[in-house]
Amino acid sequence: MNKLLFIPGYIILSYLLTxxxxxxxxxxxxxxxxxxxxxxxxGDIGTYGAKGYxxxxxxxxxxxxxxxxxFLSAHGACSASRTALLTGxxxxxxxxxxxxxxxxxxxINPDEMTIxxxxxxxxxxxxxxxxxxxxDLELFLPLQHGFDExxxxxxxxxxxxxxxxxxxxxxxxxxxxxxxYPPLPLVKDNAVLKYLNGLEDQDRLTTRYTERAVSxxxxxxxxxxxxxxxxxMPHVPLGVSDKFRGKSRQGMFGDVIMEIDWSVGEIMKALDxxxxxxxxxxxxxxxxxxxxxxGNHAGSTGGLKEGKxxxxxxxxxxxxxxxxxxxxxxxxxxxxxxxxxxxxxTIADITGTQLPDHKIDGVxxxxxxxxxxxxxxxxxxxxxxxxxxLEGVRMGHWKLVFPHAHRSYENVLPGNDGFPGSYSEGKAxxxxxDLRRDPGERYDVMEQYPEILAEMEKxxxxxxxxxxDELTGREGKNRRPRGSINY
Amino acid sequence: MNKLLFIPGYIILSYLLTxxxxxxxxxxxxxxxxxxxxxxxxGDIGTYGAKGYxxxxxxxxxxxxxxxxxFLSAHGACSASRTALLTGxxxxxxxxxxxxxxxxxxxINPDEMTIxxxxxxxxxxxxxxxxxxxxDLELFLPLQHGFDExxxxxxxxxxxxxxxxxxxxxxxxxxxxxxxYPPLPLVKDNAVLKYLNGLEDQDRLTTRYTERAVSxxxxxxxxxxxxxxxxxMPHVPLGVSDKFRGKSRQGMFGDVIMEIDWSVGEIMKALDxxxxxxxxxxxxxxxxxxxxxxGNHAGSTGGLKEGKxxxxxxxxxxxxxxxxxxxxxxxxxxxxxxxxxxxxxTIADITGTQLPDHKIDGVxxxxxxxxxxxxxxxxxxxxxxxxxxLEGVRMGHWKLVFPHAHRSYENVLPGNDGFPGSYSEGKAxxxxxDLRRDPGERYDVMEQYPEILAEMEKxxxxxxxxxxDELTGREGKNRRPRGSINY
Numbered sequence: 001m002n003k004l005l006f007i008p009g010y011i012i013l014s015y016l017l018t019x020x021x022x023x024x025x026x027x028x029x030x031x032x033x034x035x036x037x038x039x040x041x042x043g044d045i046g047t048y049g050a051k052g053y054x055x056x057x058x059x060x061x062x063x064x065x066x067x068x069x070x071f072l073s074a075h076g077a078c079s080a081s082r083t084a085l086l087t088g089x090x091x092x093x094x095x096x097x098x099x100x101x102x103x104x105x106x107x108i109n110p111d112e113m114t115i116x117x118x119x120x121x122x123x124x125x126x127x128x129x130x131x132x133x134x135x136d137l138e139l140f141l142p143l144q145h146g147f148d149e150x151x152x153x154x155x156x157x158x159x160x161x162x163x164x165x166x167x168x169x170x171x172x173x174x175x176x177x178x179x180x181y182p183p184l185p186l187v188k189d190n191a192v193l194k195y196l197n198g199l200e201d202q203d204r205l206t207t208r209y210t211e212r213a214v215s216x217x218x219x220x221x222x223x224x225x226x227x228x229x230x231x232x233m234p235h236v237p238l239g240v241s242d243k244f245r246g247k248s249r250q251g252m253f254g255d256v257i258m259e260i261d262w263s264v265g266e267i268m269k270a271l272d273x274x275x276x277x278x279x280x281x282x283x284x285x286x287x288x289x290x291x292x293x294x295g296n297h298a299g300s301t302g303g304l305k306e307g308k309x310x311x312x313x314x315x316x317x318x319x320x321x322x323x324x325x326x327x328x329x330x331x332x333x334x335x336x337x338x339x340x341x342x343x344x345x346t347i348a349d350i351t352g353t354q355l356p357d358h359k360i361d362g363v364x365x366x367x368x369x370x371x372x373x374x375x376x377x378x379x380x381x382x383x384x385x386x387x388x389x390l391e392g393v394r395m396g397h398w399k400l401v402f403p404h405a406h407r408s409y410e411n412v413l414p415g416n417d418g419f420p421g422s423y424s425e426g427k428a429x430x431x432x433x434d435l436r437r438d439p440g441e442r443y444d445v446m447e448q449y450p451e452i453l454a455e456m457e458k459x460x461x462x463x464x465x466x467x468x469d470e471l472t473g474r475e476g477k478n479r480r481p482r483g484s485i486n487y
Numbered sequence: 488m489n490k491l492l493f494i495p496g497y498i499i500l501s502y503l504l505t506x507x508x509x510x511x512x513x514x515x516x517x518x519x520x521x522x523x524x525x526x527x528x529x530g531d532i533g534t535y536g537a538k539g540y541x542x543x544x545x546x547x548x549x550x551x552x553x554x555x556x557x558f559l560s561a562h563g564a565c566s567a568s569r570t571a572l573l574t575g576x577x578x579x580x581x582x583x584x585x586x587x588x589x590x591x592x593x594x595i596n597p598d599e600m601t602i603x604x605x606x607x608x609x610x611x612x613x614x615x616x617x618x619x620x621x622x623d624l625e626l627f628l629p630l631q632h633g634f635d636e637x638x639x640x641x642x643x644x645x646x647x648x649x650x651x652x653x654x655x656x657x658x659x660x661x662x663x664x665x666x667x668y669p670p671l672p673l674v675k676d677n678a679v680l681k682y683l684n685g686l687e688d689q690d691r692l693t694t695r696y697t698e699r700a701v702s703x704x705x706x707x708x709x710x711x712x713x714x715x716x717x718x719x720m721p722h723v724p725l726g727v728s729d730k731f732r733g734k735s736r737q738g739m740f741g742d743v744i745m746e747i748d749w750s751v752g753e754i755m756k757a758l759d760x761x762x763x764x765x766x767x768x769x770x771x772x773x774x775x776x777x778x779x780x781x782g783n784h785a786g787s788t789g790g791l792k793e794g795k796x797x798x799x800x801x802x803x804x805x806x807x808x809x810x811x812x813x814x815x816x817x818x819x820x821x822x823x824x825x826x827x828x829x830x831x832x833t834i835a836d837i838t839g840t841q842l843p844d845h846k847i848d849g850v851x852x853x854x855x856x857x858x859x860x861x862x863x864x865x866x867x868x869x870x871x872x873x874x875x876x877l878e879g880v881r882m883g884h885w886k887l888v889f890p891h892a893h894r895s896y897e898n899v900l901p902g903n904d905g906f907p908g909s910y911s912e913g914k915a916x917x918x919x920x921d922l923r924r925d926p927g928e929r930y931d932v933m934e935q936y937p938e939i940l941a942e943m944e945k946x947x948x949x950x951x952x953x954x955x956d957e958l959t960g961r962e963g964k965n966r967r968p969r970g971s972i973n974y
Contacts, residue, residue, distance in 0.1 A: 042536070046820060056818055303789050437738070
């Protein structure tokens with residue numbers, strides 16, 4: 001007995017050193033968390049070069065995971081971009097508009113498959129807390145598209161019948177067209193929970209979504225879940241809670257990003273407290289670039305050209321961070337082309353679920369998550385913005401732009417403190433850019449690279465045949481109908 | 488005896504847990520390491536938003552220390568910027584030129600005090616391995632200015648009698664004026680060790696400086712030391728060793744930065760292996776922004792305006808990382824204005840050494856290193872670039888620009904693969920920028936802020952009286968003479 005009491009120290013030590021290893025998690029059913037910002041620029045996160053404020057939780061997420069430097073949201077505007085994320089398709093394939101107004105009679109087609117519906121094949125619990133914007137009539141709301149729970153604003157947080165400072169719409173208002181909008185609804189599942197009329201309600205949004213996201217994690221900690229947190233921020237009108245107001249010294253925009261960073265920290269804390277960090281794939285990105293004519297209430301593209309509402313890189317290239325300790329090695333950076341449309345097929349690849357029967361545009365980027373630096377799962381990308389116009393094509397680091405008119409933020413004074421400035425009129429010329437050499441899309445090198453140009457024109461032809469291109473009068477043969485109330 | 492052999496496990500454990508604590512280091516004599524790049528842009532480091540390659544060692548240095556987002560090199564060109572770093576003074580106060588050519592008859596004045604001379608007050612060992620550029624005649628070389636050891640090129644690595652691709656200078660060469668330059672000397676202490684004539688010698692530079700820096704650390708591990716590593720890279724002609732050639736997929740510029748990152752890792756490893764990381768202040772920054780007309784052989788300003796050779800932010804705002812575990816908490820970000828001229832007085836503050844008797848321009852930013860977020864040690868900054876022209880003034884996040892002509896990189900095609908493009912002619916107007924709202928210096932807000940303008944004009948007057956301003960015909964009363972061979 002005495003012998004047992006005097007166990008040699010090295011035996012206790014070796015026990016302590018090995019007792020921490022647990023069973024390997026089942027990496028075919030990770031939890032999935034997608035945190036999706038609104039109007040966040042490429043340069044708005046600490047580890048992507050933000051100036052004037054800090055984002056320690058996002059920096060930590062990136063340091064412990066994978067950070068992309070050439071990740072494109074699939075469209076430069078809200079509804080189209082969110083459609084692409086959730087269905088793995090270019091929004092133009094689904095005949096979706098850039099942006100739905102309140103009470104639109106159309107929305108996401110029930111025949112399309114969202115990530116939530118995909119994961120229902122494996123019995124995932126699914127929740128969305130934030131902005132939807134794929135149609136606000138009941139037929140189009142999240143619960144009819146694979147989600148078990150919803151709390152949020154069904155469209156943009158500036159679609160309300162008050163002016164930018166929350167005051168009444170007048171003849172002098174910047175957007176008198178909003179006078180007929182209903183009050184901004186906060187929807188729970190399929191019904192309006194309350195209406196938001198004051199800026200103070202906007203101040204609560206990030207905290208509110210976060211609290212619901214944390215409750216969802218705690219409720220579903222014992223089963224696989226898909227949590228989608230599409231923040232309303234940093235879309236104008238900016239709102240921030242008292243705990244972050246004035247904290248950034250950079251003004252309200254910095255405060256708002258710091259609160260989103262706090263929100264990421266709260267979600268990671270909830271995962272950690274329930275032992276779920278190891279086997280949860282957390283993805284952080286945004287729908288489109290910054291709305292630059294809002295001046296100090298807009299973000300930064302970090303030197304990319306133009307912003308939201310364009311098919312220039314500033315309109316679509318986004319920070320993207322993926323964290324999943326069970327698979328992704330810490331401290332990875334991928335410079336490969338990737339897009340929001342790749343998230344659905346990647347999740348299908350991970351979980352062994354069936355893709356929809358119809359054509360999708362995304363490809364699985366799982367090799368990039370695994371750290372395979374030779375893999376190049378996405379070689380091309382098509383830029384659609386206005387109508388069904390093919391405005392650009394990517395082939396690796398090459399970008400071919402077709403002539404088109406666009407809003408411009410150049411050579412015009414932006415607004416201030418929540419009020420917008422006007423746009424100038426941009427005219428994009430036919431041009432080939434080498435984004436590796438020229439990420440700001442300034443120098444046409446078409447004459448120097450005729451073979452690249454010819455190859456990319458062939459790629460463009462494929463998209464014109466497939467999805468179409470109004471700029472060249474082409475009908476795409478593989479577009480599918482938008483959802484309609486008369487469907 | 489048996490009892491001693493069977494020591495209870497908890498005693499061994501508690502011994503192991505406490506045996507790691509050592510005596511607190513003497514934080515008044517930390518080792519100082521300054522790693523100074525050449526022509527590095529604000530956006531060229533991973534944690535500052537670099538696209539296309541990774542810098543894991545620099546990212547780690549930043550994550551474990553303090554990262555600045557508003558750190559200015561004190562001049563937009565090489566010799567002037569290095570003078571400012573080493574003396575704590577605007578180069579214009581010392582009558583120093585932008586750039587010294589080979590065999591210049593002038594250089595740094597022996598009456599000025601460098602950081603190396605300051606630290607000699609406390610018996611520091613001092614070494615410089617890299618580019619000097621404060622004058623290449625013996626009188627002006629490092630050993631006459633406080634350094635014990637030198638190995639490196641005494642000026643820029645493109646100041647040699649060959650063309651950009653290493654071929655002979657011809658009538659068609661871009662820079663025929665270089666034909667009379669001597670071969671590029673690699674100087675050891677006060678004598679030429681060898682001459683560099685081939686691009687393959689440039690490829691070895693980063694490795695060579697690094698090996699010498701590591702040896703220096705090992706040699707002086709038992710005494711306080713000041714190690715200054717002013718890399719020749721990423722100044723053109725780019726050179727990179729075989730171990731990094733082609734590694735970045737972004738082209739040669741990315742390869743070069745990855746090798747500099749490797750160099751930082753080697754220096755940190757040498758510090759670590761000698762137990763010196765805890766009490767070493769490591770500072771990483773650069774002399775000026777990217778030389779953008781070199782296209783794919785130049786870096787990126789991350790969206791800041793213009794580049795090297797201007798007083799726009801792209802010319803002088805730099806990544807700056809400080810790491811010193813004994814004092815600096817990990818994961819700090821400072822958005823306060825700071826500059827290379829502040830490094831000398833900060834080191835004096837840390838070490839309790841005597842500042843020079845003459846006036847200097849830097850202020851101690853030790854409170855920022857300590858994490859005091861309320862501290863604002865530097866409120867103003869003066870932008871000199873051409874001659875003795877005061878081209879701009881900073882007051883916090885405000886920047887006032889005075890009308891002046893400048894080289895511009897806008898609206899002109901840059902060069903490629905090591906050959907430069909030409910400049911366009913820029914005309915800066917009298918304008919007030921709010922860099923918090925408008926880091927790209929695009930929108931003049933002078934009319935909106937007359938009181939800010941008035942306050943900043945007063946600041947400008949102080950600089951005109953003190954250092955002078957040829958734009959307004961003012962002689963500064965406190966300029967000091969440059970060093971001369973006839974001194």
